[in-house]
Amino acid sequence: MSWRSMKYGTEAAKANHEVVMSPTQYAYLDYMQADVITEPKVYASLRLSKAYEFDPVPEDVNPIYIKGGQANLWTEQVYNIRQAEYMTWPRGFAIAESVWSPKEKKNWANFFARTEQHFKRLDVAETKYAPSVYDPIFSVKRTADRQLLITLSTEVDGLDMYYSFDNSFPDRFYPKYTTPLVPPIDAKVLKVITYRGKNPIGRMMNMPIEELEKRAGKR
Incomplete structure (x- = not known):
């Protein structure tokens, strides 16, 4: 074995x-x-x-x-x-x-x-x-000027991701993720949910910006 x-x-x-x-x-x-x-x-x-x-x-x-x-x-x-x-x-x-x-x-x-x-x-x-296969996957790195850059992806194709930085709960009428994100300076949490068409399919993800900062390493 x-x-x-x-x-x-x-x-x-x-x-x-x-x-x-x-x-x-x-x-x-x-x-x-x-x-x-x-x-x-x-x-x-x-x-x-x-x-x-x-x-x-x-x-x-x-x-x-x-x-x-x-x-x-x-x-x-x-x-x-x-x-x-x-x-x-x-x-x-x-x-x-x-x-x-x-x-x-x-x-x-x-x-x-x-x-x-x-x-x-x-x-x-x-x-x-x-149901985690429907969850967004968070990847982070630092830009040249040391800002936090957040990339979102999914395990399966055909899903859209909608997000907020203002602590409200996004749905499909919120901004749709298309390119990597730089959080606003006063943001505390990134909320993301996945949709298939008009229907939510993933869990509401509540990712603290502080956690993403830790993953990205030192400024």
């Missing part, structure tokens, strides 16, 4: 040992799957799209020594069954498809369209799952 990374499983397989791949960077479901402002803090993160990149058979290894792949949900920071459900789905779908499907047949857009159909089934079953 290769838990730490693909590296050690690859080395073991090259030495003719049988291996089950379960690397931290793709298959640890106890890692955060959204921004730390929305989930209990864990020391690493694993978004749905990253989990879907999992390929248990490295290209330079004889596949007869790779017996399969596995996802791990370590529960020292998972306190009840509802949180366990939240941490498992939808990343469990991504790991399953990565293990069962030929690499050449995998397609992220197709996978996510089917995942959304599973969301409907999970809703009917009242099974909890993470």
Whole structure:
């Protein structure tokens, strides 16, 4: 069982040992799957799209020594069954498809369209799952004059992001994100929500400017 990374499983397989791949960077479901402002803090993160990149058979290894792949949900920071459900789905779908499907047949857009159909089934079953794939992703850096520059992105295509810096709650009649943002000098929080067409689909994200300043580093 290769838990730490693909590296050690690859080395073991090259030495003719049988291996089950379960690397931290793709298959640890106890890692955060959204921004730390929305989930209990864990020391690493694993978004749905990253989990879907999992390929248990490295290209330079004889596949007869790779017996399969596995996802791990370590529960020292998972306190009840509802949180366990939240941490498992939808990343469990991504790991399953990565293990069962030929690499050449995998397609992220197709996978996510089917995942959304599973969301409907999970809703009917009242099974909890993470909606974080719809959340905006915050990236920050400093401009040449040391101002904070905020870039927003999403894991899935076809979403619009609307934002505010005035502590009000944006909807689709607010400014739509199109280019990186420099916050106003008196701004305390950046609120962002994602829409698909006319309908809100993501969670309202309340990102403190102070948190973004910390992530960007010293002025």
